[in-house]
Amino acid sequence: MEPREFGSTGVAVPVLGLGCMGLVGWYGERDDAEARATVERALDLGMRHLDTAAVYQDGENERFVGRCIRGRRDEVFLATKGGMERDASGRLRVDNRPETIRRACDESLQRLGVECIDLYYLHRRDPAVPLDDSIGALVDLVAAGKVRFIGLSEVAPATLREAHGLYPVAALQSELSLWTRSATQPALQACRELGVAFVAYSPLGRGFLSGRLRSVEDLPEGDTRRLFPRFSADNLAANQAVAERLAELAGRFGCTAAQLALAWVLAQGRGVFAIVGTKRRRYLDENLGALAVELSAADLETIEAALPEELIAGERYPAGMQDSLNG
């Protein structure tokens, strides 16, 4: 898998990374043996970029990823995120105070069982804390050798520019897929101008764009997607029109819907990287097949014209979480 330069870091990273959020919970049934085998196979096949976060299963995700990469640390470009925590009532709360960032990073290092994190993101921006203070805390982590590069997630272009003026930001991680396009364009454009890597999360629309989620009954009880507006029974039914059109297009391109959806993301520019989530080796293999799907500018136009965003029913996030976007 050919690596591309990751923003302005001077480090080359393969364009397709593994999103680890769903390895041990969050989406569907848990199967730790298969999840572990998937991480190992990803590394065997040349994937390097693994993405996790402190809040995923309250640290359990980082512990699991840490166990999977033990003995293979040198093969991994390891990304995690801090600055968002659960409060005593279990609600997620953004907290970018320097003392929180310092503590959270130490905890992540310990759970992951590593001495240094390659890419450490602020998971969301905390409007209550001056950006200089939060970025200053990240810079101190770099100086201490605990973090190699810093990143931001789901921030507004103005925040990215301001942060990048304080210290080079290696990457912005935001949602980008065929069903989340226009909301991300300003951030993508800012990354291009600044030479910041753009890391596209949920590139398969949390699995929807594979065409394998037909109704809410396909999501087991406790699957977090049940809380997301686009996966409500009504919206999921309405969104089948999108899945059907995508499947039809994929047939024309001689690939699967998941592969076409990923190929579209990777065709958004040389600075774009995708982290696709799966805990199954067979999906991993299928997804890697996207690298062989080449799309011309005319192909991109055809795909986008066939899938206007107006067709998509539902917001990206539940109301309480939508507020923390574009901070």
Ligand SMILES: NC(=O)c1ccc[n+]([C@@H]2O[C@H](COP(=O)([O-])OP(=O)(O)OC[C@H]3O[C@@H](n4cnc5c(N)ncnc54)[C@H](OP(=O)(O)O)[C@@H]3O)[C@@H](O)[C@H]2O)c1
């Ligand atoms: N910064 C942020 O705020 C943020 C937010 C969300 C996600 N992320 C990161 O981005 C990563 C990827 O996003 P995501 O996991 O939300 O969404 P995604 O990559 O769009 O989709 C993951 C889902 O798609 C399914 N899937 C994968 N390949 C498939 C295939 N070929 N056919 C059918 N289904 C397939 C997976 O199923 P199985 O689980 O059954 O394998 C999983 O349920 C996460 O793991 C996380 O690291 C970051």
